Amino acid sequence: MLEISLKKKLKGFEVGVELRLEEELLVLFGPSGAGKTMILKMISGIAAPDEGRVVSGGEVLFDSAKGVDLPVRKRKVGYLFQDYALFPHMTVEENIAYGIEGPKGTAVKKVAELLSLMRLTGLEKRYPHELSGGQKQRTALARTLAAEPGVLLLDEPFSALDYQVREKLRADLLNIHRLYPITTVLVTHDLEEAFMLGRKIAVINNGSIEQSGTREDVFYRPRTRNVARFMGVRNIFAGIVSGLEDSSVLIDTPDIGVIKAPRPQSGALTAGQEVSFCIRPEEILVIRPDRVLGKVQDNILECGITGAIGKGSTHILYLETGQGRTPLKVELPNFVVRKLELAVGRRVKVSLKRENIWVIA
Amino acid sequence: MDFFPLYLTIKVSFFATVLAIGAGLLLAWVMAKREFWGKGLLDVVIMQPLVIPPTVLGYYLLALFGRSGWLGSLLDSLGVEIVFTWKGAVLAAFVSSLPLFVKPARAALEGVGSDLENAARLLGKTEWQVIRTITLPLAWRGLLAGAVMAFARATGEFGATLMVAGNIPGVTQTLPIAIYDAVQAGDSSSANVLVLIITLFSFSVLFVAGKIGRQRL
Incomplete structure (x- = not known):
């Protein structure tokens, strides 16, 4: 469960959102520059909101009224960066193992499990620069899942990939979400992607949510002309x-x-x-x-x-x-x-x- | 042939480089990772020794660290003498070589994108763990190249050293100053040997620094 209510002034506009989601996948959809990535950054603690509250799985991560501001490392937030941010000096398996805590034996087992789930077996000794775009993305997702996050934030996870790879990896992501039903927020500006992945879609424009609801609601029953326009x-x-x-x-x-x-x-x-x-x-x-x-x-x-x-x-x-x-x-x-x-x-x-x-x- | 200047130069350059790395890492870190008021001004101040005439730099150091200078009088009360000692030479070499370390060190630290460091934090790592496992392993080539450049600059320091430490044979006479002395005295054979030593050294330093800087994962 994730509950957010955040405000932040940026150049030219203000981000102000309220969202509540269960163990489901929510797509934050909107044009570039609408403030989508900033919302993810504020949930994760990378960026500081001016005011608001973030509660994940019952734990308060941020609350400006009560002065709570957990450091990034304690938030248990999984974050997939748009360009994946793989550690270039570590191999695939070192990247995946990086966030695993506990004895070495369990780490090894977990890495092996994720390698096979993400179809990365055989690539464990490769460095990021020796991987294709899709392999990099899967390695980054494996590294994020390995740390057992309470919330998963995906920032345009498919934007750097070829069309065919994208199709396949979107299907992969849905499968993985079935296996690991983590509360997930996915940011995209791609309508097709939003429709394919999000049972629930929140449409962001100029920093605020113009409409949120089931994908059918948003797709067929837009509440504003802007939402209608964004929805094609x-x-x-x-x-x-x-x-x-x-x-x-x-x-x-x-x-x-x-x-x-x-x-x-x-x-x-x-x-x-x-x-x-x-x-x-x-x-x-x-x-x-x-x-x-x-x-x-x-x-x-x-x-x-x-x-x-x-x-x-x-x-x-x-x-x-x-x-x-x-x-x-x-x-x-x-x-x-x-x-x-x-x-x-x-x-x-x-x-x-x-x-x-x-x-x- | 007196090899004291060679010995003194190595000793002075060593301490100057150690100081430059210590202070420089801190400065480079702040410049690379933090935003604050007056950052541009601080950058200008750090880079000054690259452009200001060494004698002017020496003059400032004298004014600051001389017995009547406010740092000098403070150190004097602690029984530490800087001016006209080998420590003065270290001070001069340190200040002139600092920018040569800070510049590449800052670039190297900036080169480790904040996404990478944030990714490590998001995976539960403390700031120290982030530095140890992500920032330093990715930036060490730039840091090392900077240290090598700083050391080379320290060995060649002349103007500021002359102002602060003077030219006392056997006490503060470093290699570049000894060369100047030898030429002035018409002792070209000593000058030739010393010039050859410093030339070979400078060549190999640039070669090594280039190698370190180029290699990437």
Whole structure:
């Protein structure tokens, strides 16, 4: 269990966060320079907060009100640095054994165990400069786990790795977390990584938490336009409430006309009020030209394709309804783009299904 | 041929280097690892002997350590005499060689990134353990290279030594001063031998220092 409440003034902005997590993995997600690393440094004691409290597993590590400030070495915090900070003058096994306390026999056994868990067997006599990026990262993680930390802090642990290695090591990390269910905070600015690793995600912007919750909450139900933007929801529109129904709200937008969206459960909406809503680019449906529109469908828009960008296995299409200036972005698998012959200059019908729309209150 | 100047130079340089390492390690440490008000000024003061004329440096030392100087009178009351003794030569050599140790030592200590030291602290190590197992093993080449440079500078000290310790044959006459004396007296054979000794020594010092500095893990 980890409970933090920290404040620190930095150049240009202030970090102020409150978090509480059990033996789980929390992803701190946010743009570069949002203060994510500073939060980890304050938890570990490397950086001093101006005020606040850090409690790990019932033990108070820091409490400005009571004057408690445990030295770094007594905090039992495991920290994986972005560039791993392996000791260059020690071999892999010396690095891993460095933080182990107790008799030599247990240390040897523990090192052997971690070597095999981290797929480092055979590399024990190598020096850090003789290792690949992935091996360095695994050595650093093994060294951290060897000291049996109460909390694990991971600072952009995959940012220095190739794409393929990254995929593999992310899966490894989840496995290791299942084996060693330590309270873990992982910092990243990579959306894919945040989604893959964090059941819980806290979105940091300008030093404070804009939203925290389950990944589905944050991903599909952003509370602010910023969170929506960071989460890759590329269609965010502003409009005016033009009608209210039991479970729906009609929003009149200058860009794509009147849109029917689900009525938010919290927060009373009144007609004439300004609201924003969003829909993820991959949640917009393209309607085949030959399809008969049976039941009444909401939010069908007829658009012209004004741009198309390939993104590997998918395409992003830019659609304009001819009304406003903000285009609608739709992400489609390449095969759909090919099959429907969607190209710049052609027209297409899309549906913004009501349940795929999220109103930002 | 009188070998006293050679003996005295080695003795003076040895003590000067020991002092330079002691004081220099502390200064280099503070400069590398701490932030404080007046750090820039302290750096300028430490580096002064590199640029200030040695005679000026000697003059300052005389003013400070002479019998009427405030440090000198203090030491005098303790029965320690500095000026015009071999200790004066040590003092002059120490002050002039200090920056040559501090500069590389500071760079070496700064070279051990704070992440590495923090990583060790996070793994439960005390400050002393961090220094012993991380900082020193990674910085010792720079420290040793600095010590070698400081020793070499101490052996060549002339101006400040002349001001503080004087030129008393058999008491404070170091090698560089003996060379000057020999040349002045027209004794070129003595001068040649002494010059050869000091040249060979300087060459090997730079060679060794270069080797130490270059080798990396």
